[in-house]
Amino acid sequence: MSKNIDKSFLFSEEMEFLFESVFDKLPIAIDILDAEGNIRMINKTFLDYLGLEKDKVINKYVLDVDRNSRFPLVLKTGQNEIAYRHKFANGKEAIVHRIAIKDGDEVIGGFGMILFEDLNELRKLIEKNRLLETELEHYKKTLRKIHGAKYSWENIIGKSDAIVECKKKAMKMANMDSNILIYGESGVGKELFAHAIHNSSKRRDYPFVTVNCAAIPEQLMESELFGYEEGAFTGAQKGGKIGKFELANHGTIFLDEIGDMPYTMQAKLLRVLQEGEIERVGGKAPIKVDVRVISATNKDLSKLVKEGKFRSDLFYRINVLMLNVPPLRERKEDIPLLIDHFLSLLTQNSGIYKKVSKEVYDILEKYDWPGNIRELRNVIERMVVNSEGDIIRKTDIPLYILKKELPVRKKGSGLQEMLEEFEKEIIFETLKECNYNKSQAAEILKIPRSRLYRKLKKFGILEENNEVK
Ligand SMILES: Nc1ncnc2c1ncn2[C@@H]1O[C@H](COP(=O)(O)OP(=O)(O)OP(=O)(O)O)[C@@H](O)[C@H]1O
Numbered sequence: 001m002s003k004n005i006d007k008s009f010l011f012s013e014e015m016e017f018l019f020e021s022v023f024d025k026l027p028i029a030i031d032i033l034d035a036e037g038n039i040r041m042i043n044k045t046f047l048d049y050l051g052l053e054k055d056k057v058i059n060k061y062v063l064d065v066d067r068n069s070r071f072p073l074v075l076k077t078g079q080n081e082i083a084y085r086h087k088f089a090n091g092k093e094a095i096v097h098r099i100a101i102k103d104g105d106e107v108i109g110g111f112g113m114i115l116f117e118d119l120n121e122l123r124k125l126i127e128k129n130r131l132l133e134t135e136l137e138h139y140k141k142t143l144r145k146i147h148g149a150k151y152s153w154e155n156i157i158g159k160s161d162a163i164v165e166c167k168k169k170a171m172k173m174a175n176m177d178s179n180i181l182i183y184g185e186s187g188v189g190k191e192l193f194a195h196a197i198h199n200s201s202k203r204r205d206y207p208f209v210t211v212n213c214a215a216i217p218e219q220l221m222e223s224e225l226f227g228y229e230e231g232a233f234t235g236a237q238k239g240g241k242i243g244k245f246e247l248a249n250h251g252t253i254f255l256d257e258i259g260d261m262p263y264t265m266q267a268k269l270l271r272v273l274q275e276g277e278i279e280r281v282g283g284k285a286p287i288k289v290d291v292r293v294i295s296a297t298n299k300d301l302s303k304l305v306k307e308g309k310f311r312s313d314l315f316y317r318i319n320v321l322m323l324n325v326p327p328l329r330e331r332k333e334d335i336p337l338l339i340d341h342f343l344s345l346l347t348q349n350s351g352i353y354k355k356v357s358k359e360v361y362d363i364l365e366k367y368d369w370p371g372n373i374r375e376l377r378n379v380i381e382r383m384v385v386n387s388e389g390d391i392i393r394k395t396d397i398p399l400y401i402l403k404k405e406l407p408v409r410k411k412g413s414g415l416q417e418m419l420e421e422f423e424k425e426i427i428f429e430t431l432k433e434c435n436y437n438k439s440q441a442a443e444i445l446k447i448p449r450s451r452l453y454r455k456l457k458k459f460g461i462l463e464e465n466n467e468v469k
């Protein structure tokens, strides 16, 4: 049932009291007219704008106060005029609303209001807004470049049935908008798939933000993911910090190594996925976010669920779609293609041009590649750097692949070089054995972890960010 305002209320003392006590103090110019066009109430802001005293206005016919007013027309027709440009008799230009107040069909009065007091100010505002929008667009683009996905389907090399099937499945998933869990052994290309999926999804023009759940210390995880407000804790940055989820808004967040997400964080992550909103650390109100989650793991999450290490409710939320990336040993026909691909990447990046002998292709194709494509890539890079001449031969293949117990003495190498080579082999093989877990490798080798890191950096196995290449 719609309620009507009746005339006796509109022009009652209560209404006048309300007008004076509330509306007089508003910084917006407003007035109320009766059906005949007499100004019955007007606030101080409006009077100041007109430059008139109240007694020169109140109960006067509107055209006697402002000869340009269109209110008589509005009161006659009952047609509201919203955001009209109006030039007052005093020469000032503004944007105004004129609204007919009705009791049923009968016009019983009028409500006037100035939306923008000064058209020049409005023009400036619009111009400023336009500049800000251009600037914003620029920053959005830059951000997209930084947080964009780097790889697409063409970067995923392979013609084996296994990888072709996997790509097809992933392409289908890209067109849906559900969360995806990518499962696969270390180095199979999970990250590559995550990039390519985002890049061909409807979210491709928005950010792709990666979070390595294993690399962020537990106590920093919440603020990394959800951000924090200024003063949330000691050492908090001025102005606060935006979290990865907010950064990824409308795009995709890639939660790499999700199996390493601390248990307490899992509950918080679950809430975000359920509610579609995040809460900054020290923040007062939740913030809506629209983010697709792609997670990746090389751990058996259902096993972790059974062991009570991973929340089952979170597992179901992230695992709406599941993509299994096959290990390299199950698609050996891709090995020659991948070798060529990595050689040509090296040529592009460093200008070094080398070929691989037939024998080398054969040996590398037979090997089982427990470290998958990452290991293959490493081996190619090391062979390219270490080999002499422009052909890579059998003697350039790392010994652990050739399954020799001891290094052969290479022509021209001194003892130091040979020892280093041997050390490299041992470290590399140990790393591979424990799935590139550096702490475990250090333990097996009985050396401190820091020493292992130093050696890995020296051998070029470890990158600056401490990731195994
Ligand atoms: N099909 C492929 N074609 C070309 N390069 C690939 C392919 N798959 C993987 N790579 C390359 O192999 C390396 C490892 O891939 P990626 O980092 O995606 O593996 P991952 O499954 O995420 O490994 P991890 O579990 O260790 O994080 C990268 O250098 C990537 O570019």
Ligand SMILES: [Mg+2]
Binding pocket: 190, 191, 256, 296
């Ligand atoms: Mg990865």
